[in-house]
Amino acid sequence: MLIRHTATLAAMLLLGTAPFAQAADKPTDPQIAHIAYTAGVIDVEAAKLAIGKSKNKDVVDFANDMVRDHEAVNLQALDLVKKLKVTPEDNATSQALSKAAADERAKLAKLEGAAFDKAYVDNEVAYHKQVNGALETLLIPSASNAELKSLLETGLKIFQGHEQHAEHVAGMLK
Amino acid sequence: MSKRHLWIALTLAIGIVPAQAETIQVTIDKLVFSPASVEAKAGDTIEWVNKDVFAHTATVKGGWEVMIPPKKSASLTLQKAETVDYFCRFHPNMKGRLVVAP
Numbered sequence: 511m512l513i514r515h516t517a518t519l520a521a522m523l524l525l526g527t528a529p530f531a532q533a534a535d536k537p538t539d540p541q542i543a544h545i546a547y548t549a550g551v552i553d554v555e556a557a558k559l560a561i562g563k564s565k566n567k568d569v570v571d572f573a574n575d576m577v578r579d580h581e582a583v584n585l586q587a588l589d590l591v592k593k594l595k596v597t598p599e600d601n602a603t604s605q606a607l608s609k610a611a612a613d614e615r616a617k618l619a620k621l622e623g624a625a626f627d628k629a630y631v632d633n634e635v636a637y638h639k640q641v642n643g644a645l646e647t648l649l650i651p652s653a654s655n656a657e658l659k660s661l662l663e664t665g666l667k668i669f670q671g672h673e674q675h676a677e678h679v680a681g682m683l684k
Numbered sequence: 685m686s687k688r689h690l691w692i693a694l695t696l697a698i699g700i701v702p703a704q705a706e707t708i709q710v711t712i713d714k715l716v717f718s719p720a721s722v723e724a725k726a727g728d729t730i731e732w733v734n735k736d737v738f739a740h741t742a743t744v745k746g747g748w749e750v751m752i753p754p755k756k757s758a759s760l761t762l763q764k765a766e767t768v769d770y771f772c773r774f775h776p777n778m779k780g781r782l783v784v785a786p
Protein backbone atom coordinates (compact mmCIF):
# COMPACT_ATOMS: atom_id res chain seq x y z
CA MET A 511 0.00 0.00 0.00
CA LEU A 512 2.77 2.40 0.97
CA ILE A 513 4.70 1.50 -2.18
CA ARG A 514 1.64 2.10 -4.31
CA HIS A 515 1.11 5.57 -2.79
CA THR A 516 4.74 6.48 -3.20
CA ALA A 517 4.64 5.44 -6.84
CA THR A 518 1.49 7.49 -7.48
CA LEU A 519 2.95 10.53 -5.76
CA ALA A 520 6.16 10.21 -7.72
CA ALA A 521 4.18 10.04 -10.95
CA MET A 522 2.28 13.19 -9.96
CA LEU A 523 5.46 15.04 -9.12
CA LEU A 524 6.97 14.04 -12.45
CA LEU A 525 3.95 15.44 -14.23
CA GLY A 526 4.39 18.63 -12.27
CA THR A 527 0.74 18.80 -11.29
CA ALA A 528 1.04 17.21 -7.87
CA PRO A 529 -1.21 19.41 -5.73
CA PHE A 530 -3.96 19.61 -8.33
CA ALA A 531 -3.92 15.93 -9.20
CA GLN A 532 -4.97 15.00 -5.68
CA ALA A 533 -8.49 16.32 -6.08
CA ALA A 534 -10.27 13.42 -7.69
CA ASP A 535 -13.66 15.08 -7.90
CA LYS A 536 -14.67 18.20 -9.70
CA PRO A 537 -14.21 21.07 -7.22
CA THR A 538 -17.23 23.13 -6.16
CA ASP A 539 -17.37 26.92 -6.52
CA PRO A 540 -16.50 27.54 -2.83
CA GLN A 541 -13.51 25.21 -3.25
CA ILE A 542 -12.46 26.80 -6.55
CA ALA A 543 -12.57 30.25 -4.95
CA HIS A 544 -10.39 28.96 -2.10
CA ILE A 545 -7.89 27.34 -4.47
CA ALA A 546 -7.58 30.43 -6.68
CA TYR A 547 -7.17 32.70 -3.67
CA THR A 548 -4.56 30.38 -2.15
CA ALA A 549 -2.63 30.27 -5.44
CA GLY A 550 -2.42 34.08 -5.34
CA VAL A 551 -1.39 34.24 -1.68
CA ILE A 552 1.40 31.73 -2.36
CA ASP A 553 2.86 33.87 -5.12
CA VAL A 554 2.68 37.00 -2.96
CA GLU A 555 4.54 35.18 -0.16
CA ALA A 556 7.27 34.00 -2.52
CA ALA A 557 7.55 37.55 -3.91
CA LYS A 558 7.91 39.04 -0.43
CA LEU A 559 10.74 36.62 0.27
CA ALA A 560 12.45 37.77 -2.95
CA ILE A 561 11.93 41.46 -2.13
CA GLY A 562 13.64 40.86 1.21
CA LYS A 563 16.52 38.76 -0.11
CA SER A 564 17.39 39.75 -3.67
CA LYS A 565 19.83 42.50 -4.59
CA ASN A 566 18.97 42.23 -8.29
CA LYS A 567 16.77 45.11 -9.48
CA ASP A 568 15.07 43.08 -12.23
CA VAL A 569 14.18 40.35 -9.74
CA VAL A 570 12.92 42.80 -7.10
CA ASP A 571 10.89 44.73 -9.72
CA PHE A 572 9.36 41.48 -10.92
CA ALA A 573 8.52 40.45 -7.35
CA ASN A 574 6.86 43.82 -6.72
CA ASP A 575 4.76 43.32 -9.87
CA MET A 576 3.67 39.93 -8.53
CA VAL A 577 2.62 41.38 -5.17
CA ARG A 578 0.68 44.21 -6.82
CA ASP A 579 -1.18 42.03 -9.36
CA HIS A 580 -1.98 39.10 -7.12
CA GLU A 581 -3.19 41.32 -4.31
CA ALA A 582 -5.42 43.12 -6.84
CA VAL A 583 -6.86 39.84 -8.16
CA ASN A 584 -7.46 38.53 -4.66
CA LEU A 585 -9.20 41.74 -3.64
CA GLN A 586 -11.55 41.22 -6.60
CA ALA A 587 -12.04 37.61 -5.55
CA LEU A 588 -12.95 38.66 -2.01
CA ASP A 589 -15.43 41.24 -3.33
CA LEU A 590 -16.98 38.61 -5.58
CA VAL A 591 -17.41 35.90 -2.93
CA LYS A 592 -18.94 38.50 -0.63
CA LYS A 593 -21.36 39.57 -3.36
CA LEU A 594 -22.23 35.97 -4.21
CA LYS A 595 -22.47 35.08 -0.51
CA VAL A 596 -20.07 32.20 -1.08
CA THR A 597 -17.75 31.12 1.71
CA PRO A 598 -14.45 29.85 0.26
CA GLU A 599 -13.99 26.29 1.44
CA ASP A 600 -10.62 24.84 2.37
CA ASN A 601 -9.89 21.58 0.59
CA ALA A 602 -7.19 19.00 -0.15
CA THR A 603 -5.94 20.86 -3.25
CA SER A 604 -5.49 24.16 -1.37
CA GLN A 605 -3.70 22.32 1.42
CA ALA A 606 -1.40 20.48 -0.98
CA LEU A 607 -0.61 23.75 -2.76
CA SER A 608 0.23 25.50 0.51
CA LYS A 609 2.38 22.58 1.65
CA ALA A 610 4.33 22.48 -1.63
CA ALA A 611 4.80 26.26 -1.47
CA ALA A 612 6.05 26.17 2.12
CA ASP A 613 8.61 23.52 1.12
CA GLU A 614 9.71 25.64 -1.84
CA ARG A 615 10.07 28.77 0.33
CA ALA A 616 12.16 26.83 2.85
CA LYS A 617 14.42 25.72 -0.01
CA LEU A 618 14.70 29.28 -1.37
CA ALA A 619 15.36 30.75 2.08
CA LYS A 620 18.63 28.79 2.26
CA LEU A 621 19.96 30.28 -0.97
CA GLU A 622 21.74 33.61 -1.43
CA GLY A 623 22.69 35.99 -4.22
CA ALA A 624 22.59 34.81 -7.82
CA ALA A 625 21.66 31.26 -6.76
CA PHE A 626 18.59 32.60 -4.97
CA ASP A 627 17.61 34.84 -7.89
CA LYS A 628 17.82 31.99 -10.38
CA ALA A 629 15.93 29.54 -8.16
CA TYR A 630 13.20 32.08 -7.38
CA VAL A 631 12.64 33.09 -11.01
CA ASP A 632 12.80 29.51 -12.30
CA ASN A 633 10.25 28.53 -9.69
CA GLU A 634 8.04 31.45 -10.74
CA VAL A 635 8.05 30.17 -14.32
CA ALA A 636 7.22 26.63 -13.18
CA TYR A 637 4.62 27.75 -10.64
CA HIS A 638 2.73 30.01 -13.05
CA LYS A 639 2.80 27.22 -15.65
CA GLN A 640 1.34 24.82 -13.12
CA VAL A 641 -1.42 27.21 -12.05
CA ASN A 642 -2.23 28.04 -15.69
CA GLY A 643 -2.66 24.35 -16.41
CA ALA A 644 -4.96 23.92 -13.43
CA LEU A 645 -7.02 27.00 -14.36
CA GLU A 646 -7.43 25.85 -17.95
CA THR A 647 -8.13 22.18 -17.42
CA LEU A 648 -9.76 22.03 -14.00
CA LEU A 649 -10.83 25.27 -12.32
CA ILE A 650 -12.39 27.24 -15.19
CA PRO A 651 -14.28 24.25 -16.68
CA SER A 652 -15.54 23.29 -13.20
CA ALA A 653 -16.77 26.75 -12.16
CA SER A 654 -20.54 27.01 -12.38
CA ASN A 655 -21.08 30.69 -11.49
CA ALA A 656 -20.57 32.90 -14.56
CA GLU A 657 -18.91 35.76 -12.63
CA LEU A 658 -16.53 33.38 -10.90
CA LYS A 659 -15.67 31.83 -14.27
CA SER A 660 -15.04 35.28 -15.74
CA LEU A 661 -12.75 36.27 -12.85
CA LEU A 662 -10.83 33.01 -13.26
CA GLU A 663 -10.46 33.74 -16.98
CA THR A 664 -8.98 37.15 -16.18
CA GLY A 665 -6.79 35.42 -13.59
CA LEU A 666 -5.60 33.02 -16.28
CA LYS A 667 -4.56 35.93 -18.53
CA ILE A 668 -2.71 37.54 -15.61
CA PHE A 669 -0.92 34.28 -14.78
CA GLN A 670 -0.04 33.69 -18.45
CA GLY A 671 1.37 37.23 -18.59
CA HIS A 672 3.41 36.59 -15.44
CA GLU A 673 4.74 33.34 -16.89
CA GLN A 674 6.06 35.22 -19.93
CA HIS A 675 7.36 38.03 -17.73
CA ALA A 676 9.16 35.47 -15.52
CA GLU A 677 10.65 33.80 -18.60
CA HIS A 678 11.92 37.19 -19.73
CA VAL A 679 13.53 37.87 -16.33
CA ALA A 680 15.03 34.35 -16.33
CA GLY A 681 16.59 35.16 -19.71
CA MET A 682 18.14 38.36 -18.30
CA LEU A 683 19.74 36.44 -15.42
CA LYS A 684 21.74 34.25 -17.80
CA MET B 685 -20.01 86.38 -40.23
CA SER B 686 -18.33 85.83 -36.86
CA LYS B 687 -14.63 86.44 -36.42
CA ARG B 688 -14.07 82.72 -36.13
CA HIS B 689 -15.82 82.01 -39.40
CA LEU B 690 -13.92 84.77 -41.08
CA TRP B 691 -10.67 83.25 -39.87
CA ILE B 692 -11.66 79.83 -41.18
CA ALA B 693 -12.64 81.38 -44.51
CA LEU B 694 -9.30 83.12 -44.71
CA THR B 695 -7.27 80.02 -43.93
CA LEU B 696 -9.28 78.03 -46.43
CA ALA B 697 -8.66 80.72 -49.00
CA ILE B 698 -4.91 80.58 -48.61
CA GLY B 699 -4.87 76.81 -48.27
CA ILE B 700 -2.99 76.36 -45.01
CA VAL B 701 -5.55 74.35 -43.08
CA PRO B 702 -3.52 72.02 -40.90
CA ALA B 703 -4.72 68.43 -40.63
CA GLN B 704 -6.72 68.30 -37.44
CA ALA B 705 -4.82 66.30 -34.81
CA GLU B 706 -7.08 63.70 -33.24
CA THR B 707 -7.15 61.84 -29.95
CA ILE B 708 -7.71 58.15 -30.44
CA GLN B 709 -8.78 56.00 -27.51
CA VAL B 710 -7.56 52.48 -26.88
CA THR B 711 -9.45 50.72 -24.11
CA ILE B 712 -7.81 48.14 -21.87
CA ASP B 713 -10.26 45.69 -20.39
CA LYS B 714 -9.38 42.31 -18.89
CA LEU B 715 -5.83 42.49 -20.28
CA VAL B 716 -6.89 43.23 -23.85
CA PHE B 717 -6.02 46.36 -25.87
CA SER B 718 -8.94 47.31 -28.10
CA PRO B 719 -8.79 48.08 -30.84
CA ALA B 720 -5.64 46.01 -30.99
CA SER B 721 -4.49 47.86 -34.09
CA VAL B 722 -4.91 51.61 -34.60
CA GLU B 723 -4.33 53.75 -37.68
CA ALA B 724 -3.27 57.29 -36.88
CA LYS B 725 -1.33 60.25 -38.23
CA ALA B 726 1.77 61.90 -36.85
CA GLY B 727 0.61 64.53 -34.37
CA ASP B 728 -2.38 62.47 -33.19
CA THR B 729 -2.59 61.44 -29.56
CA ILE B 730 -3.26 57.92 -28.35
CA GLU B 731 -5.11 57.74 -25.07
CA TRP B 732 -5.11 54.39 -23.31
CA VAL B 733 -8.08 54.02 -20.95
CA ASN B 734 -7.37 51.33 -18.38
CA LYS B 735 -10.53 49.72 -17.00
CA ASP B 736 -8.57 47.04 -15.14
CA VAL B 737 -7.51 47.12 -11.50
CA PHE B 738 -4.03 46.19 -12.76
CA ALA B 739 -1.25 48.50 -13.89
CA HIS B 740 -0.24 48.02 -17.51
CA THR B 741 2.27 49.55 -19.87
CA ALA B 742 2.39 50.24 -23.58
CA THR B 743 6.01 49.46 -24.38
CA VAL B 744 7.88 49.44 -27.66
CA LYS B 745 10.95 47.25 -27.55
CA GLY B 746 13.97 49.56 -27.77
CA GLY B 747 11.62 52.57 -27.91
CA TRP B 748 9.10 54.43 -25.79
CA GLU B 749 7.06 53.26 -22.82
CA VAL B 750 3.84 54.62 -21.38
CA MET B 751 2.80 53.61 -17.86
CA ILE B 752 -0.94 53.11 -17.51
CA PRO B 753 -2.01 52.97 -13.84
CA PRO B 754 -5.06 50.94 -12.72
CA LYS B 755 -8.40 52.62 -13.53
CA LYS B 756 -6.57 55.58 -15.09
CA SER B 757 -5.72 56.89 -18.53
CA ALA B 758 -2.39 57.76 -20.09
CA SER B 759 -1.58 59.48 -23.36
CA LEU B 760 1.16 59.70 -25.94
CA THR B 761 1.39 62.10 -28.87
CA LEU B 762 2.74 60.37 -31.93
CA GLN B 763 5.83 62.15 -33.21
CA LYS B 764 6.53 60.45 -36.49
CA ALA B 765 5.22 58.15 -39.17
CA GLU B 766 6.04 54.56 -38.28
CA THR B 767 4.45 51.21 -37.64
CA VAL B 768 5.18 49.91 -34.17
CA ASP B 769 4.18 46.83 -32.23
CA TYR B 770 3.81 47.43 -28.53
CA PHE B 771 3.17 45.17 -25.57
CA CYS B 772 2.61 45.36 -21.82
CA ARG B 773 5.88 44.86 -19.97
CA PHE B 774 4.06 43.41 -16.95
CA HIS B 775 1.93 41.06 -19.08
CA PRO B 776 3.77 40.47 -22.35
CA ASN B 777 0.78 38.48 -23.64
CA MET B 778 -0.97 41.87 -24.13
CA LYS B 779 -0.14 43.17 -27.59
CA GLY B 780 -1.10 46.13 -29.75
CA ARG B 781 -0.03 47.92 -32.92
CA LEU B 782 0.06 51.54 -34.10
CA VAL B 783 0.20 52.34 -37.79
CA VAL B 784 1.19 56.01 -37.98
CA ALA B 785 0.92 57.81 -41.32
CA PRO B 786 2.76 61.10 -42.01
Ligand SMILES: [Cu+2]
Nearest residue numbers: 740772774775
Ligand atom coordinates in the same frame (compact mmCIF):
# COMPACT_ATOMS: atom_id res chain seq x y z
CU1 LIG C 1 -0.48 44.46 -18.42
